Amino acid sequence: MNLWYGDFQALHNVSLNVRHGQITSLIGPSGCGKTTLLRCFNRINERYGSVRTEGEIQVLGKNIYDADVSLIELRKSVGMVFQRPNPLPLSVYENIVFGLRLHNERSALRKADLDLAVESALTEVGLWNDLSGKLKKDAATLQLEQQQKLCIARLLPLKPEVILMDEPCSALDVEGTRAIEELMFRLQGRYTILIVTHNMAQARRASNECVFMLLGEVIEHRSTEDLFQSPQNPKTAEYLEGRFG
Numbered sequence: 001m002n003l004w005y006g007d008f009q010a011l012h013n014v015s016l017n018v019r020h021g022q023i024t025s026l027i028g029p030s031g032c033g034k035t036t037l038l039r040c041f042n043r044i045n046e047r048y049g050s051v052r053t054e055g056e057i058q059v060l061g062k063n064i065y066d067a068d069v070s071l072i073e074l075r076k077s078v079g080m081v082f083q084r085p086n087p088l089p090l091s092v093y094e095n096i097v098f099g100l101r102l103h104n105e106r107s108a109l110r111k112a113d114l115d116l117a118v119e120s121a122l123t124e125v126g127l128w129n130d131l132s133g134k135l136k137k138d139a140a141t142l143q144l145e146q147q148q149k150l151c152i153a154r155l156l157p158l159k160p161e162v163i164l165m166d167e168p169c170s171a172l173d174v175e176g177t178r179a180i181e182e183l184m185f186r187l188q189g190r191y192t193i194l195i196v197t198h199n200m201a202q203a204r205r206a207s208n209e210c211v212f213m214l215l216g217e218v219i220e221h222r223s224t225e226d227l228f229q230s231p232q233n234p235k236t237a238e239y240l241e242g243r244f245g
Contacts, residue, residue: 001055003036003045010036012216014055018209023184023193025207025224027200029244033216034196038164041194042078043071060161076103079155080164084171085147087139087154092131095139095150096121099158121153125183145176149183163187165195169202181206200240204228212236 003011011033018024026034039045040057043064056063064074076099088095096118100109118135122128127149131137139150148168155163165184169177184193184206197203203210203224210224212233220227220236231237238244 001040001053001057003040003054004050004052005048006050010216011040014216014218016211016218016221018192018194020192021189022208023188023195023206024209024211025203026194026196026211026213027198027203027239028213028219029239030198032213034211034213035166036216037213038166038194038196039080041162041164042075042080044075044080046071072103076158077160078162078164079158079160081148081151081155081166081168083167085144085151087142087147087150089138089140091136092122092139092142092150093118093135095154096157099154103158117157121156124156124186125149125153126179126186127153143176145172145179148172148176148180152183152187160191162192162194165193167196167198169197169199177202212239214239 097114210227211221220233
């Protein structure tokens with residue numbers, strides 16, 4: 001696919017096959033198009049003015065740019081986690097059930113079902129033991145690591161197929177980063193995860209496959225181990241060796 005911001009072409013003939021249930025990292029120097037590509041998968045780029053795309057993206061066998069695609073349903077299936085934690089200005093409980101309330105008639109939601117969804121989501125991200133007695137607590141008062149885990153937990157009741165992560169550890173310390181990476185490993189298999197990261201060590205640790213991008217093009221896409229140990233493209237080798245970027 002191709003993408004333009006006004007007259008500037010940000011993505012050039014990108015062709016990519018992301019494997020189901022795997023963690024795929026997108027790496028490359030700043031401005032190479034990796035965040036733009038990530039945001040194509042849930043069409044969030046369209047929130048910005050003057051964006052034009054050409055080509056298609058298949059999610060579950062459906063081109064997400066087809067005229068009959070609902071953006072609400074697409075973003076239900078393709079959730080996103082941003083660089084800085086962005087919990088809603090609500091309680092922990094209401095953050096988790098927000099999506100369920102948005103996508104369902106209120107009369108169809110039973111309190112018991114909401115309670116179960118909250119417990120399940122917080123358990124899955126490793127927060128239930130810490131927060132089970134603090135569900136009415138303002139989510140913005142949590143530690144940054146907990147906030148980011150909560151933002152991931154907020155997606156899970158909607159049962160997404162894909163989780164997009166745009167440098168999800170950039171605001172976290174070493175321990176917080178380790179916790180998010182461990183969470184990604186627990187989620188893989190059930191969810192397809194794409195992560196943009198500027199941290200080469202993180203890409204190597206925390207992904208099954210790796211995509212190297214440069215100037216809006218995909219230069220190389222291989223298993224993470226193969227890409228780091230024996231890159232096939234000289235540009236990939238130069239980047240990994242720190243010669244630019």
